[in-house]
Amino acid sequence: MSETIFSKIIRREIPADIVYEDDLILAFRDIQPQAPIHILVIPKQPIESISTVTPADQAVLGHLMVKIQQIAAEAELVNGYRVVTNIGADGGQTVSHLHFHILGQRQMAWPPG
Ligand code: AMP
Numbered sequence: 183m184s185e186t187i188f189s190k191i192i193r194r195e196i197p198a199d200i201v202y203e204d205d206l207i208l209a210f211r212d213i214q215p216q217a218p219i220h221i222l223v224i225p226k227q228p229i230e231s232i233s234t235v236t237p238a239d240q241a242v243l244g245h246l247m248v249k250i251q252q253i254a255a256e257a258e259l260v261n262g263y264r265v266v267t268n269i270g271a272d273g274g275q276t277v278s279h280l281h282f283h284i285l286g287q288r289q290m291a292w293p294p295g
Pocket of ligand 1 (some may be wrong): 187198210211212213214215222267268274275276277278
């Protein structure tokens with residue numbers, strides 16, 4: 183997988199508004215928020231997208247999924263929120279490092295655009 187801007191955020195080579203970090207994952211505020219609260223949660227290890235994960239990634243992805251509720255709670259998303267991951271060109275993925283968007287503090291629409 184090629185280097186992305188998220189690798190630079192993980193290494194603190196470019197600034198980000200980090201809201202959570204541990205050994206396996208990092209969460210930071212999206213630079214172009216699509217909702218009043220818009221946080222990205224990423225694994226520190228470079229995985230391109232959900233379509234390239236392998237059984238070796240189970241532990242980190244399970245950990246990431248378990249941590250989303252804590253990150254959302256710390257952002258005070260008490261009334262619900264949306265978790266989205268975009269995959270590839272048709273999915274609207276622009277950064278090729280797996281990330282989950284946490285979007286909240288506004289009413290979400292369905293179907294998504
Ligand atoms: P996606 O389009 O699903 O690949 O999402 C990529 C997200 O990364 C977009 O919502 C961008 O606004 C966000 N993004 C890109 N560069 C940065 C950055 N330096 N800091 C924070 N968020 C970023």
